[in-house]
Amino acid sequence: MVEVKQVLKRYGGKTVIDRVSLSVPRCKLTSLIGPNGAGKSTLLSMMSRLIPKDGGEIWIEGKEIARYRTEELAKKISILKQSNHIAARLTVNELVSFGRFPYSRGRLTRQDRDYVREAIRYMELEPLQDRYMDELSGGQRQRAYIAMVLAQDTDYIFLDEPLNNLDMKHAVQMMKVLRKLVDELGKTIVMVMHDINFASCYSDYMVALKDGEVVCEGDVSSIMRDEVLRGIYDLDVRVQTIENQRICVYF
Amino acid sequence: MKKWMVLLVVLAAASLFVGVHDLSPRELFAGDREAWEVFLISRLPRLISILIAGSSVSICGLIMQQLSQNRFVSPTTAGTMDWARLGLLVSMIAFAAAGPLVKAAIAVVFAFAGTLLFMTVLDRVKYKDSIFIPLIGLMFGNIVGSVTTFLAYKYDLIQSMSAWMHGDFSVMMQGRYEMLYVSVPLMAIAYVYANRFTIAGMGEEMATNLGVRYRSIVYTGLLIVAVVSAVEVLTVGTLPFLGLIVPNIVTMYYGDHLRKVLPLTAMFGALFVLICDVFGRVAIYPYEIPIGLTVGVIGSGVFLYLLVRRTKQYV
Numbered sequence: 001m002v003e004v005k006q007v008l009k010r011y012g013g014k015t016v017i018d019r020v021s022l023s024v025p026r027c028k029l030t031s032l033i034g035p036n037g038a039g040k041s042t043l044l045s046m047m048s049r050l051i052p053k054d055g056g057e058i059w060i061e062g063k064e065i066a067r068y069r070t071e072e073l074a075k076k077i078s079i080l081k082q083s084n085h086i087a088a089r090l091t092v093n094e095l096v097s098f099g100r101f102p103y104s105r106g107r108l109t110r111q112d113r114d115y116v117r118e119a120i121r122y123m124e125l126e127p128l129q130d131r132y133m134d135e136l137s138g139g140q141r142q143r144a145y146i147a148m149v150l151a152q153d154t155d156y157i158f159l160d161e162p163l164n165n166l167d168m169k170h171a172v173q174m175m176k177v178l179r180k181l182v183d184e185l186g187k188t189i190v191m192v193m194h195d196i197n198f199a200s201c202y203s204d205y206m207v208a209l210k211d212g213e214v215v216c217e218g219d220v221s222s223i224m225r226d227e228v229l230r231g232i233y234d235l236d237v238r239v240q241t242i243e244n245q246r247i248c249v250y251f
Numbered sequence: 252m253k254k255w256m257v258l259l260v261v262l263a264a265a266s267l268f269v270g271v272h273d274l275s276p277r278e279l280f281a282g283d284r285e286a287w288e289v290f291l292i293s294r295l296p297r298l299i300s301i302l303i304a305g306s307s308v309s310i311c312g313l314i315m316q317q318l319s320q321n322r323f324v325s326p327t328t329a330g331t332m333d334w335a336r337l338g339l340l341v342s343m344i345a346f347a348a349a350g351p352l353v354k355a356a357i358a359v360v361f362a363f364a365g366t367l368l369f370m371t372v373l374d375r376v377k378y379k380d381s382i383f384i385p386l387i388g389l390m391f392g393n394i395v396g397s398v399t400t401f402l403a404y405k406y407d408l409i410q411s412m413s414a415w416m417h418g419d420f421s422v423m424m425q426g427r428y429e430m431l432y433v434s435v436p437l438m439a440i441a442y443v444y445a446n447r448f449t450i451a452g453m454g455e456e457m458a459t460n461l462g463v464r465y466r467s468i469v470y471t472g473l474l475i476v477a478v479v480s481a482v483e484v485l486t487v488g489t490l491p492f493l494g495l496i497v498p499n500i501v502t503m504y505y506g507d508h509l510r511k512v513l514p515l516t517a518m519f520g521a522l523f524v525l526i527c528d529v530f531g532r533v534a535i536y537p538y539e540i541p542i543g544l545t546v547g548v549i550g551s552g553v554f555l556y557l558l559v560r561r562t563k564q565y566v
Contacts, residue, residue, distance in 0.1 A: 048460070050460075051432035070463075070464060072460050073462065079460045081456050087320040088317065088452045089502060090449075090507055090508055098450060098453075098461060101450060102461060102462040105446075106447075145260070146481065152460075152461070
């Protein structure tokens with residue numbers, strides 16, 4: 001269970017997250033949506049202890065986040081930021097193996113190797129596993145990062161714009177994989193999404209932020225409505241149902 | 252890999268018998284006293300210091316490149332060596348009577364603080380061009396170097412200064428090189444930390460995600476670098492660009508997984524310095540070209556090549 005209570009973040013006098021409370025539904029795919037500067041990434045970073053919060057509490061499985069040892073937390077939550085660009089020359093296999101570091105501290109057991117192999121297989125990276133990361137395309141690299149997170153084997157996975165830099169085909173592939181992680185492996189995923197329609201088609205739950213506050217949250221059908229989205233984005237949008245999916249038309 | 256190791260061993264053995272004083276294995280086996288003295292007082296210490304200095308400085312470069320995520324950062328290009336020299340000079344001025352350990356300790360403090368300063372600036376600087384960074388470092392280093400030179404003239408210590416400028420193994424004799432042994436356990440620690448350094452090289456966020464305390468890993472790495480640099484400056488003198496070229500060439504072929512490339516870097520570092528040193532010994536026999544010069548010339552050449560290669564990739 002991840003529970004955010006009255007969390008606050010200020011940058012030099014400006015409040016970017018203003019007493020946000022949120023409880024993340026288990027085994028669901030939750031999207032954080034909202035305009036630029038709404039504080040989505042900041043909130044996600046605080047929920048994964050990448051940046052400290054200035055007030056409030058974040059509870060993860062019955063314990064406040066600040067009271068965790070960082071090693072211990074690495075077995076419960078994993079986070080991928082949008083700016084993942086690793087300068088180091090590592091092969092896919094090496095990168096994914098580092099996902100086991102919280103457990104093995106660098107000395108891989110047979111069980112660790114099984115996890116790594118399984119993660120690589122799941123992300124269909126077997127043919128690429130001995131290639132260096134800098135030889136891969138953006139989509140392949142993104143898949144390798146997800147494989148690393150899979151090897152980390154946490155119940156909670158936080159993703160900051162996982163579709164960044166992916167073309168349509170790879171974006172769809174990525175979302176299908178994330179869906180599978182939730183449906184088949186029972187993971188809880190929270191992600192920052194820019195594309196409202198991707199969020200609509202693939203998430204179970206949506207949380208809209210605006211100016212550092214949660215303006216509304218709920219399942220897809222309650223958020224994907226004309227008046228709700230207009231309120232969030234200040235834009236004259238219309239939601240239409242196409243093939244049973246709610247699609248927002250905003251052009 | 253194996254053949255390189257064999258080459259290193261053969262060359263190391265051969266280097267024991269290269270020098271102005273004739274020395275042959277036969278004399279050693281015959282138990283010739285003079286031969287053994289030359290062997291134990293001069294030749295063996297020289298070989299040991301070459302191996303230790305070559306490998307440890309290369310490892311330092313590798314660690315720094317990993318932590319800064321920049322291929323061009325090394326003890327030379329980050330100014331670490333210059334800070335160590337300034338520290339030594341300050342210790343000579345302020346604690347003239349102190350033993351070499353105290354002097355080395357002060358040099359470590361300076362090298363650590365200076366490198367940390369550089370890394371902090373690197374963190375803050377907006378313009379993250381990978382070529383720009385080492386240029387800042389070299390500039391910083393030169394400023395520190397000028398201060399050192401100025402102080403050295405003022406306190407009449409320019410003589411001792413020059414010994415730290417250019418590396419020279421010909422003076423490595425019993426009683427002068429032993430401090431280098433400090434680097435050996437540090438290399439072992441670096442190996443133990445290898446995976447953490449690789450993770451730190453993925454950036455602070457990734458490191459945190461994997462449950463690694465980023466800051467403490469960076470400090471550990473820089474401390475290793477500072478101690479090795481200070482000890483090296485104090486005993487051998489500077490081996491410019493060594494920490495830059497060896498790790499760059501090794502990682503070009505073997506990648507950045509430190510557990511894997513750290514031993515290789517150590518081996519190639521030792522081999523490279525050994526080759527340079529033997530070359531310097533035989534090139535103008537019976538005179539010697541100081542190692543700092545040989546390594547510096549080859550090193551700056553390779554550095555320039557890497558820069559050009561890098562620039563081409565952008566175009």
